[in-house]
Amino acid sequence: MVGFFLRFSSFYINLFRLVILASYLPAVVYCANFSASFRDADIKEFINTVSKNINKTIIIDPKVQGVVSVRSFEQLDKDKYYQFFLNVLDVYGYTVVEMPNNILKVIPAKRAKNSVVPLQKNAEETQGDELINRVFKLKYILAKNLAPLLRQLNDNTESGSIIHYDPSNVVLITGRAAVVNRLYSIISTLDQPGDAEIELYQLNHAIAADIIKLVNQVINPVNTTKKDLFNAGKVIADERTNSVLISGDSHTRKRAIKIIKRLDHQQDSYGTTKVIYMKYAQASKLLDVLNGVSSGVQSDNAKKIAGKSNARNVSIKAYDQTNALVITAHPKIMKELDQVIEKLDVRRAQVLVEAIIVETQNGEGLNLGIQWANKFHGGVNFIQNPDSIRANSSSENPLPMVISGLTAGFYKGNWDGLFTALATNSNNNILATPSIVTLDNMEAEFNVGQEVPVLTSTQTTATDKVYNSISRQSVGVMLKVKPQINQGDSVLLEIRQEVSSVADRSDANANNLGSVFNKRVVNNAVLVKSGETVVVGGLLDKKLNKVINKVPFLGDIPLIGRLFQQRKEKIEKSNLILFIRPTILRETSDYSKATADKYTEHNNLYSIDIKEPLEVLSEKIKNDEFNSLKNDIVEFYEMIGVKK
Incomplete structure (x- = not known):
């Protein structure tokens, strides 16, 4: 038993020694x-x-x-x-x-x-046959040009693919890592800067801006407008020195210069002739403008255009039969003249000018028994009695009104209703209702009257024969209007109105001095919106009328007939008022609408008996139009002044 215990203790002591010894031995990696x-x-x-x-x-x-x-x-x-x-x-x-x-x-x-498939950014990350993706950003060559070559060098396995993206100029390769890395080495070798340089070529005859368009189309048959052409050749114009800058490799530069030399030759000194047919403008009226423009263009381009003589050989003629311009000039000048003509030959807006010229007797012609209100937009009235302006415009029975002095204002209401209201009063004498369409900034004239013979001189010969010299003078109603369309819908109207007549024979021949003419003229300029009515009045006229009342037969007896007569002298006053309304016509729809409105106005005018009293007339007009007309007229009364 003691021996067994000693052997067991010896085993553990040796094991402990081995553990201690192992701790001092170097470590071994497995x-x-x-x-x-x-x-x-x-x-x-x-x-x-x-x-x-x-x-x-x-x-x-x-x-x-x-x-x-x-x-x-x-x-x-x-x-x-x-x-x-x-x-x-x-x-x-x-x-x-x-x-x-x-x-x-x-x-x-x-x-x-x-x-x-995982995306690898570093070529050293993965090797062998592992499937990877890699994106290659190209710097000097086009991805779309390199991709076909890489596809030929690929291992052509079903797992690989090569795709190019033009906007970013990159190539995406999918495949085994060994193949992708091999293609990367090829890309790095090919994607190197070329021998691109820039050369300057001075033109002697041609124009730089025209040359570069042709040359770029020849040396770059692909889309030359992209910014990522890299080594592709490019030609840029320097218009200041009339020279061209050529970039690209040596072969491209030599080819571009060869083409430029062929194009840079002396042109015919007579230039180029072109016939341009006008669409809207008048050819003869553009001559002064185009000649002035061509003179400026010639001076600016004299140093640039070949054969400096043909820079000054510019001829611009108008052919009225076909309303065309015949231009002979250098192509550079011809191009600039084309641009000017294109901007000048545009459809001009027109203006429809409508007017009512009315003469009122004794100031009562505008007393229509109704009132104007809520439609006036301002004006001025020069009157003799300011206190006569009524503050209350709601009276149902307005007193008779007398217009005195110059009246002017702006009225925006029913035009047809205004004419009908004026025509229904027997104290109004509508002299004319002209309606004229004219071009912007062109004068239009309306004239209704007679050519009256006027004795200008008398000569008596030795044989007592009398020879009279006679001239003719126009009398009647004349209206001249020149509209000018301003920014927006405003129109500047230059108005000249004249109403003339021959005076009575008793007054005209009192001293045998020839005829006497009554004439009332107004010259005015006013700014008005399209569709708004301008009211101009105050052209007063006084006339002495002699009235003889007599007993039949007895009043005609010589000498004693005056006993059976009654003689009166009556002074009649009249006031001439002009209502004028411009309407801008820009589009075809505006012309159609204006035509339809005039047709409707014509039908309404002849479908109403103007002799009917206003009470009957009001039943024929729609209630809303009649009430609007009443409001329109009362405000005009408030503006022009009233006499009780």
Whole structure:
């Protein structure tokens, strides 16, 4: 028993010594090596075995099937063992896609490019047959030009693909890491700056701006407007010195200069002739403007245009029969003249000018028994009795009104109703209602009257024969209007109105001095909005009328007939008032609307008996139009002044 105890104690003492000794020995690193030997093994068993050895979870696609026979005659470390695994799968048409969390996925190679393949940024990160994505940013060459070459150098497996993206000039390559890294080396070698330089070529005859368009189209048949052409040649014009800048490689520059030299030659001194037909403008009226423009263009381009003589050979003629311009000039000047003509030959707006010229007797012609209100927008009235203006415009029976002095204002109301109201009063004498359409800034004239013979001189011959010299003078109603359309819808109207007549014979021939003419003239300029009515009045006229009342037969007896007569002298006063309304016509729809309105106005005018009293007339007019007319007229009364 004692011997057994001693042997057991000796065993533990030796074991303790070995532990102490081992603590002083150097550490030895354990490294696992693998040998692969599979014969007619199911591919899934092969994958599962590798999964255990490399300590990774591997997901197998259901389409992965087959039998594997492979053998390794040397010991492989973990990295080489994994590459051996990838090579075997590649031979059988499968590939491995790395997933997060230490997971691998084995799928058919043809489906690999549609899977989530990891993006590698560094070429040294991955080697071998692992499937990766890499993006290459090109600096000097175009991606669309390099991509076809890379596809030819690719291994052409179903798992690989090469795609280029032009806006960013990048190439995206999907494939085995070894192939992708090899293509990267090729890209780095090819993506190098070329021998692009810039040369300056001074033109002697041609124009730089015209030359560059032709040359760029020849040396760059592709889209030359993109900014990412890199080594592609490009020609830029320097109009200040009439020279061109050429960039690109030596071959491109030589080719561009050769083309420029052929184009830079002396042109015919007679220039180019062109016939331009006017659409709206009058050709003869554009001559002064175009000649002035061509003179300025010639002086600016005299140093740039070849054969400086043909820079001054500019001829501009108008052919009235076809309303065309015939221009002979250098192409540079011709181009600028074309631009000027295009901006001048535009459709001008027109103005429809409507007017009512009315003469009121004794100031009562505008007493229509109704009142104007709420439609006036301002004006001025020069009256003799300011106290006669009534403050209360709501009276149902307004007193007779007398217009005295100059009246002017703006009225915005029913034009047809205004005319009808004026025509229904027997104290009004409507002299004319002109309606004229004229171009912007063109004078229009309306004239209704007679040519009256006027004795200008008398000569008596030696044989007592009398010879009279006679001239003719126009009398009647004349209206001249010149509209000018301003910014917006305002119109500046220059108005000249004249009403003239021949005086009574008793007054005219009192001293045998010839005829006497009564004339009332107003010259005015006013700014008015389109569709608004201007009211101008105050052209007063006094006339002495002699009235003889007599007893029939007895009043005609010589000498004593005056006893049976009653003679009276009556002074009649009349006031001439002009209502004028401009309407801007810009579009075709405006003309159609104006025509329809005039047609409706004509029908309404002849469908109403103007002799009917206003009470009957009001029943024929719609209530809203009649009430609006009443409000319109009363405000005009408030403005022009009243006499009781």
